[in-house]
Amino acid sequence: MDFLADFFLRFIEQFQSPTLGFLIGGMLVAALGSKLKIPNAIYQFIVFMLLMKIGLNGGIEIREANLLAMALPAVFSILIGLAVVRVGITVFSLLPGVNKQDGIATAGLFGAVSASTLAVAIVMLEEESIAFEAWAPALYPFMDIPALILAIVMANIHLKKQEKENGEGKEKEKETKVNVWQIIKESLRGSALSALLLGLALGLLTNSESVLTSFYEPLFKGFLSILMLIMGMEAYDRIKELRSVAHWYAIYAAVAPLIHGLIAFTLGYIAHLLVGFSPGGVIILSVIASSNSDISGPPTLRAGIPSANPSSYIGASTSVGTPVAIAVGIPLFIALAQIVFDI
């Protein structure tokens, strides 16, 4: 019982974090019909700022890091990304009233990674002063890209099968061929990953410590709070869209992030035992797994699986999945790590 009580107390403590407060505040403001607006350009700039800071930080520390230690977590990231999508597709195919393409796209989005959720996790780890490998955020693309590719490939295989059954396969054969390299290129060129990778490169190759400590570091938390406010407002707005699709999406979106995170936590723990992956790193891996893409994933999926209804997957991710991953997932994984690793 002590274990549970302790766990619960730690879990509740996380809710006093200002980051979560802003997220809930954003939802509240939108629910009350406030006219408060934050311009889109600011949102895009904030995403850039946060990922640049994470990238620079990672790049600077990678200089002295043993990159071999990254190999196992990176392999685990790929496996988690693929498994989440594969299991998600199976789950959706068993549920009644779910369009197959919509289910595949939703599973893909939940396998992909959210940059904003990652940023929140980093701030909360810093607040708790839990150390993590600076390269841990760089696991992002290892999970994100395979997940999106698998979802798009699966959707196209399914579409082809359907067309064959309908006897109209031949004409469209050429168009439905999936260009994997194209998806990788599009993902890497996306605004979030570009900023992260550019930051990594600049941190690695240039003496960027001064600009990091004088500009990016001090602004990080403040900008994150604005980002949370925007995401809260968006989450509330998207709930309306979710009402028009099957309720299974909402249920999946509420449960899946936590299960994905716990799977990643287990694999992270194995990496901890084998190659000394730090507790903070395990938390980052869990958060990456539990997060669902909000910036780069939706456009990639919209282009890759055009027949899926975006309302189903974006509503599921933005209005349920991401708030659950941030507000429940991150505190849960931190509390779990504090108990498992005794930190």
Added chain:
Amino acid sequence: MTFHKAKKVVIIAEKMLSNKICEIIDASGARGYTVVPAGGKGGHHRHFTSERASVVDDFSTVRIEVIVNDKSIAEGIGNKVVEDCFGNYSGIVYLEDVEILRPAKFNGE
């Protein structure tokens, strides 16, 4: 100066389609087009205008206008856009009669 009769094709589509649509317009022989951010409500859901932060910006809409002298070119653009883009994506196309100055600017004659 005299005004000349011409046709305007207006396409309202998801932002992520704008490159593809512009390629269709270029291939049709039209000399130029105008793209402006749009917003509003369609058959599927509301599209926000750009004044407000939206987490997924690529689903906002754009309004693409192109004026051509020749009605058949205008119809050709409209048909090609509907065939190529609107099978799986939302959008609308319509034609308008307009009167223009300097017709040489609109399509090569």
